[in-house]
Amino acid sequence: LGKTIKNAVGSIERLRFTNSGTEATMHAIRLARGFTGKKYIVKMEGGYHGAHDYALIKSGSGTMTFGVPSSAGVPEEVSRTVLVGRYNDAESIEKLFKEHRNEIAAVITEPVLGNIGVINPENDFLKSLREITEKYSSLLIFDEVITGFRFGFKGYQDIVGIKPDLTTMGKIIGGGAPVGMFGGREDIMAHVAPQGDVYEAGTFSGNPLTMAAGIATLDQLKGKDYSSITNYATRLEEKLNSLISEYNIDATINRCHSMFQIFFNKNKVKDYTGATASDTEKFNKMFHMLLEKGIFFPPSQFETEFVSFAHSETDLEATVDAFSTVLKCL
Ligand SMILES: Cc1ncc(COP(=O)(O)O)c(C=O)c1O
Incomplete structure (x- = not known):
């Protein structure tokens, strides 16, 4: 090793x-x-x-x-x-x-x-x-x-x-x-x-x-093609961003290759001060609503979502569908 x-x-x-x-x-x-x-x-x-x-x-x-x-x-x-x-x-x-x-x-x-x-x-x-x-x-x-x-x-x-x-x-x-x-x-x-x-x-x-x-x-x-998980995360980010604008939510997404996070913050987040200025209550609500729909995000604004090789196209669609309902409610 x-x-x-x-x-x-x-x-x-x-x-x-x-x-x-x-x-x-x-x-x-x-x-x-x-x-x-x-x-x-x-x-x-x-x-x-x-x-x-x-x-x-x-x-x-x-x-x-x-x-x-x-x-x-x-x-x-x-x-x-x-x-x-x-x-x-x-x-x-x-x-x-x-x-x-x-x-x-x-x-x-x-x-x-x-x-x-x-x-x-x-x-x-x-x-x-x-x-x-x-x-x-x-x-x-x-x-x-x-x-x-x-x-x-x-x-x-x-x-x-x-x-x-x-x-x-x-x-x-x-x-x-x-x-x-x-x-x-x-x-x-x-x-x-x-x-x-x-x-x-x-x-x-x-x-x-x-x-x-x-x-x-x-x-x-x-042997894995890492671009597939980056691509998954990129498409998920794009879809989530369009839902964020559709429902006019103050949120911004940071992504690095296959890891990302949604901050409930209308400004771009580039440091600790920006991250802690986010609406954590809204994040918590999102977490619980997503969980009820079978989508298990990390339970804190101050954690990260990771895409893995186990995620499938079906998972992507299910995540976007759940988000659509959750963001509408929020
Ligand atoms: C960047 C970083 N360093 C160190 C650690 C600590 O690792 P461990 O939980 O295995 O002790 C973590 C855990 O999440 C981490 O994210």
Whole structure:
């Protein structure tokens, strides 16, 4: 499984398996700190990297100023080492680097935000992150737990041509079994124990069941025509957009290849502030009405719809029909 991932994802020269995406980002962050000898991590407002202390930083302006943990139980000393920047705002990131000169170990981001709805990178944001991290001798970590192998037999990084230093993955590469992976530059990965002094371990890491499930899934995916799921999502988006205009609903759709989200917001959503300005009550109503009609969307405005190879033309029609009724009611 490791060889398959290495061959498919350009930046991954060496990797380690974990049991979840949470573990993968936790170890990647520790490795970045161990490798650079620096303390701070930058994450994006609204970016989700699992449920460990270094990732659970509440998004919002107070958080950005004071580093207040979003979850009870995260010591303030820990949350203060995680700085929050604004996705799609390279200036906000560079400002953090200027304020914490030579002290930032890494920037970690989902290349496409997928945990506050879908938000696409704009204005060469990912390229700017690469340039800024290089300029300040910091690492760039792409959390591809959602995007890895989702839009093609590769990472999103290979689609946009930006090479991070470290990458995390999960979900798809385990084929439904518990999995996570962190990997990247050989010289950085060499710092992981036992070769190096950054400790990482897990009783079930790389367990045979998960590895077999991952190999089987990636074997299946290798021959697949990913353009079919992108095409499905594109047509669904078009049809939903025409219903949105027909019923004059304040809503906008963000889509990245085969993943999308409807925001009940009349403005285009390109960051956390835009996403949280959406009408979540309306989304919840839509969710329940769709569920009654047999269409199971993720139950939150701040999640993402994924098209899978299992979706059929019949599913597409049923989804559009259900939407038509639901949007009319809304
Ligand atoms: C981008 C991203 N990173 C990390 C995680 C955490 O993965 P896990 O739930 O396997 O711990 C998730 C989970 O949804 C995720 O979406």
